[in-house]
Amino acid sequence: GDSVTQMEGPVTLSEEAFLTINCTYTATGYPSLFWYVQYPGEGLQLLLKATKADDKGSNKGFEATYRKETTSFHLEKGSVQVSDSAVYFCALNDYKLSFGAGTTVTVRA
Amino acid sequence: NAGVTQTPKFQVLKTGQSMTLQCAQDMNHNSMYWYRQDPGMGLRLIYYSASEGTTDKGEVPNGYNVSRLNKREFSLRLESAAPSQTSVYFCASMPDGSYNEQFFGPGTRLTVL
Numbered sequence A: 001g002d003s004v005t006q007m008e009g010p011v012t013l014s015e016e017a018f019l020t021i022n023c024t025y026t027a028t029g030y031p032s033l034f035w036y037v038q039y040p041g042e043g044l045q046l047l048l049k050a051t052k053a054d055d056k057g058s059n060k061g062f063e064a065t066y067r068k069e070t071t072s073f074h075l076e077k078g079s080v081q082v083s084d085s086a087v088y089f090c091a092l093n094d095y096k097l098s099f100g101a102g103t104t105v106t107v108r109a
Numbered sequence B: 001n002a003g004v005t006q007t008p009k010f011q012v013l014k015t016g017q018s019m020t021l022q023c024a025q026d027m028n029h030n031s032m033y034w035y036r037q038d039p040g041m042g043l044r045l046i047y048y049s050a051s052e053g054t055t056d057k058g059e060v061p062n063g064y065n066v067s068r069l070n071k072r073e074f075s076l077r078l079e080s081a082a083p084s085q086t087s088v089y090f091c092a093s094m095p096d097g098s099y100n101e102q103f104f105g106p107g108t109r110l111t112v113l
Helices: none
Strands: A003-006 A011-014 A019-021 A023-026 A032-038 A044-050 A056-059 A062-065 A075-077 A086-093 A097-099 A103-108 B004-007 B010-013 B019-025 B031-037 B043-049 B064-068 B074-078 B087-094 B108-112
Touching: A003 A086, A003 A097, A011 A019, A019 A103, A023 A032, A023 A086, A032 A062, A044 A062, B004 B087, B010 B019, B019 B031, B019 B087, B019 B108, B031 B064, B031 B074, B043 B064, B043 B074, B074 B087
Parallel strands: A011 A103, B010 B108
Antiparallel strands: A003 A023, A019 A075, A032 A044, A032 A086, A044 A056, A056 A062, A062 A075, A086 A097, A086 A103, B004 B019, B019 B074, B031 B043, B031 B087, B064 B074, B087 B108
16 A cells, blocks of 8 residues: 655754755555644644656745655755754655654754 | 634543544535544544545544534544543545645644543
8 A cells, every 4th residue: 555654753953954854655656745744732734745756846945856766755955943843744645645654853043 | 714623622531431523624625534643653544534424434443433514524433432542633624636735623632541
């Protein structure tokens, strides 16, 4: 079945550091790929998405590119802020949504 | 638009008690979902409803029942709560069309003693 594997955390960074969270997937079809973010005490919010190979999703300085050849959708941000501290989930939708386990990111001032 | 709303936000139950978690969406979505979130396990699908009047089991349905009351509302019932059901529960809805994103409610934090 479909599955998502993402980098285990927690990840602790200093402000302005570069962030990468790795995500790879297994799917039988051609899924859409998503990154969701969960801030403390809140529900999940869509951060960005890509619906086909080579698409790049971007939002709030975050980017991820749909790489079909490596079945990956890694999340990157060039300069993180304290407000980026959250849990990040990679997910795919191939008729139903499958989530990775989540990566907790803490950014220190 | 309120989006997806859930009640209650917090609940403490004793083993064996029952309760219903409520979810409503005002985005006219046909599809609705219930997930549970446990540390290190991401979100796991409990039940979903592709349209009013239909429900289907997800990955972890045991111990739960659902009702799709109308297009807006999708409730989750625990008939006899167990400590293993201590979790954060999220409701979500999704617009029609292929491979769309889901919209999530704020969650219900449930503790079963």
